[in-house]
Amino acid sequence: MKRFILLGLIVSSVFMFNPKSFAQTVDEIITKANLASYYAGNDGRSQVTMTITDSQSRIRTRGFQILRMDVQDGGEQKYYVYFSQPADVQDMVYMVWKYTDKDDDRWMYLPALDLVRRIAATDTRSSFVGSNFVYEDISGRNLDLDTHELLASPTDVYIIKNTPKDAGSVEFSYYMISIRKDNFLPVKAEYFDKQRKLSRVVEALEIKDIQGYASVTKSKATDLANNSNTVIDFSNIKYDLGLEADIFSERYLRRPPRKWLDQ
């Protein structure tokens, strides 16, 4: 037993002192990036303000809070999105049970009708609440849907090309993603359309350390085709709140869990 520990120490010190010769594989990088962007802590809460600016500089705003709970790190998750702005969507709730092996389950609660509606979730590339972000930007894209290729590794980022396995299911031909080496947060994603022209850019504009997790607190999605963009500001971020699974159920669609929401 002692020998194994000793061996382990030697092996790990070799890794530590020779990082370049033991470069991470692309699968390790994207797996870590996925965990860093979508799975920080066991759960989390954030207040979100979305500012959508269209090509004519008209501005629309969305305000909501997100509660997230991980069922397995890197796997199943539950999301609870509670809308506060604009006024006509106030108190609406959007709930997702995210899976990695099948379509997500999604519900929408409409308070004026006291109606719990089930939403078909096949098109994860559609716009999230009319913004330049798509559903997959918010809750993550399944890593198995693309092939990943490490193209370059300059000093501070990994540059990875991602090509969809099923080209017909998405609007892009491939996307390039830059992942920071120090904290594995993706800082830029560039989507190229079917003509291989740059069409959409998602960037992290601000990163802060919150409870030891590097967290994106401001990000921007720009649509080059129609010259519109959306800026997301995340505030009041908190991790490891101790959320319970039953929050993500019909009961709390009808009665938002005020204990966990920052009202």
Place this chain on the structure above:
Amino acid sequence: MVRSIITIIIIVLIFGFGSGNAFGELQIGQNGLTVNGFIENDFGLKLGHDITKRDEFNFFEQRLQLKTKTYPEWNSLLEQWMAKIEAKADFTIDEYYNARTNVDLRVLSLGIAPADWLDLKLGRQVFTWGTGDYLFINDLFPKDYESFYIGREDEYLKKPNDGIKASFYADTLNADLILIPVFEPNTVFDGQRLSFFDSFQGGIAGTNSDRHIIAPAKTAENAEYAFRTYRNFESYETALYFFRGHYPSPRGYLNEMNRELFYPRLDVYGLSLRGPGLGGIVNAETGYYNSRQDEAGDNRLIENPMFKFLIGYSKDLGNDLSLGLQYLFEQTLEYDNYSKALLPADFVWDEYRHLNTLRLTKLYKSQTIRANLFVFFSPSDLDGYVRPSIDYDLSDVLKLTLGANLPWGEDVHTEFGQTEHNKNIYTRVRYSF
């Protein structure tokens, strides 16, 4: 009264803009009781001709909605029970009835959670359950069909009840029990605004309709109960339902000579299932309607027991286009007894009814334009109802709607056929705050 409230609100809104709140919310008091709502104007140009009160329009009103909520903490018990008080009221000026004003209290409720496994909601509130889209089998809660047919927002299809809802939660099973002490009927056509089939008039009637609808007495034995128990099996939602009360629409003749209709007693037993399937969402729901005052079906004056079954499918087709399809089957039970009991001059309803619906929704321009088409079509009744609409969000607060209500039918006495003279095209301008 209503006019002055609306005027005051408009003034507050206009001058309130300077205060820098991007959403123009109204703040009352320093501890932030927030009031939200909207003001809207609606106009519905009438396309058909009949003998209702007006022939040029059937929908013309100004509406102000105010709503607020608060979490009372002045009592330690209320705080411990996570109490929530909600209130919502609509103030309307209805030009159809010569600028008649009305206050409609839609919500005034207290919600509490006295135990981990129990939520209670008391007071005026809207109740909804079931899986259908504009089709209701186990949701026997009151609907306002007048609102639906003239083009008011979907919110107004559902009428509030005064009642108590107790929700029980356990690991394996959840249940809701609703008690409605005083019966609240559907709002059905009365011939003033919308024409309909009135058997006493022998056809489509308007202001000439002189029938009386007698509501059940406000007694303990006329209280209504609705029960649902439900649980999820992974992605599938299942539910069992029971309802004891009255038909929400007048389905029985109390006294033919006096032209009196009433709401017969009704029990409904049902179940539903909803979950992923065929690349979309599939739902199925069924209900057995036990017409308690005509269980044998041999009373020609009261609706027979019925069996209803619904299956639906919705799918996201991509590019912000979605599709919804439904099929509803209704069978009048004890039909032989019904047929035998009929008198020669009676109108005859079919044993079976088949109804299909289609919903297509397409979003344009970053989801600021929503084009929606809903179609009812019954191949057995040879009638239908087309409801197209376009919503355009000019900004976060200003929304325009253009829509139409186009019912039609081969016969005058079917559900949609009777309403075919009420076709309209309507517009709505809504400012939310």
